[in-house]
Amino acid sequence: MALRPIVKYPVPSLKEVAKPVTEFGPELEALVADMAETMYAAPGVGLAAPQIGIPLRLCVIDVSPKEQPRNLIVLANPEITKAEGEQVDEEGCLSVREYFADVKRFERIWVKAQDLQGNPLEFMAEGFYARVIQHELDHLRGTLFIDHLSSLKRSLYKKKLKKLLQEEEEEQQEQR
Numbered sequence: 001m002a003l004r005p006i007v008k009y010p011v012p013s014l015k016e017v018a019k020p021v022t023e024f025g026p027e028l029e030a031l032v033a034d035m036a037e038t039m040y041a042a043p044g045v046g047l048a049a050p051q052i053g054i055p056l057r058l059c060v061i062d063v064s065p066k067e068q069p070r071n072l073i074v075l076a077n078p079e080i081t082k083a084e085g086e087q088v089d090e091e092g093c094l095s096v097r098e099y100f101a102d103v104k105r106f107e108r109i110w111v112k113a114q115d116l117q118g119n120p121l122e123f124m125a126e127g128f129y130a131r132v133i134q135h136e137l138d139h140l141r142g143t144l145f146i147d148h149l150s151s152l153k154r155s156l157y158k159k160k161l162k163k164l165l166q167e168e169e170e171e172q173q174e175q176r
Contacts, residue, residue, distance in 0.1 A: 001033045003041055004052040006094050009144060010161070014095055018050050018057045018140040021076040024118035028058075028076075032116055035060045036072050044094045046132045048139035051095050059136040063129050075121070078113035078137055080106075087127070091135060091145045097164055099157050103148045105131045 007014055021028065031054065039047035039060055049058040057077045064071040085107025092100040108126040111133060115121050125133055135145060146154055 001030075001037045004034050004038045006038065006042065006047075006051055007053050009096050009146070013053060013055070014050060014139070014144060015142045016050065016055055017142045018048075018055045020057050021114070024076070024114075024116070029116060031056075031058070032060060032074050036062075039094075040070075042094050046136045047094065048136045050139050050142075057140045059140065061129075061132055061136060063132055074116045075111070075113040075133070075136075076115070076118070078111055078133070078140070080109045080134070080137065081112050081122075082110040084108050085126075087131065089128075089131060091131070093135070093145050095139075096144060096146060096157075097161060099146065099160065101145070101149055101153060101157075103135075103145050105134045109133060 031049070035047050035049065035052060035058075038052060039045075039062070045063050046059060046061040049056040059075050059078065061073045061075065062071055083106035086104060087107045088102050088104045090100050091103045107130065108124065109130045110124050111122070113121045138144065138147075146157055149157075
């Protein structure tokens with residue numbers, strides 16, 4: 001297992017559509033182990049392969065409370081087959097620096113996917129769990145949560161990001 005660097009917006013690869021997982025085996029298991037370690041260390045509740053620079057339709061999720069044992073869920077080639085209801089809540093993202101905003105999502109979703117061995121999975125998720133799945137599936141389509149915001153909120157975030165990136169650049173130059 002190894003920590004992988006998390007790709008940060010505005011890196012263009014985050015806007016690309018991921019390719020289906022076609023090979024299940026030791027390489028995929030090692031990738032999932034790295035993704036899980038990276039997600040837990042971040043710390044986060046979900047991580048999609050594109051967030052570590054791997055353009056595969058693969059994500060890991062764990063919404064179990066921190067004091068509970070870990071309950072890692074691996075979804076390969078996931079898709080939402082049915083959705084209903086509506087919820088609005090605050091979201092953030094490991095790939096979006098220092099920004100949180102309310103995003104409208106479905107309250108309940110039905111998901112079809114494959115597990116780590118390639119076996120079919122079908123289940124219903126609701127509430128926070130459904131929100132996390134929808135957020136991670138967005139990554140597989142090249143969409144970030146900020147893409148769901150109004151153009152005004154997006155432009156305000158881009159201004160904030162520009163300032164953050166300038167500050168990071170200045171710090172790096174001072175360290176040289």
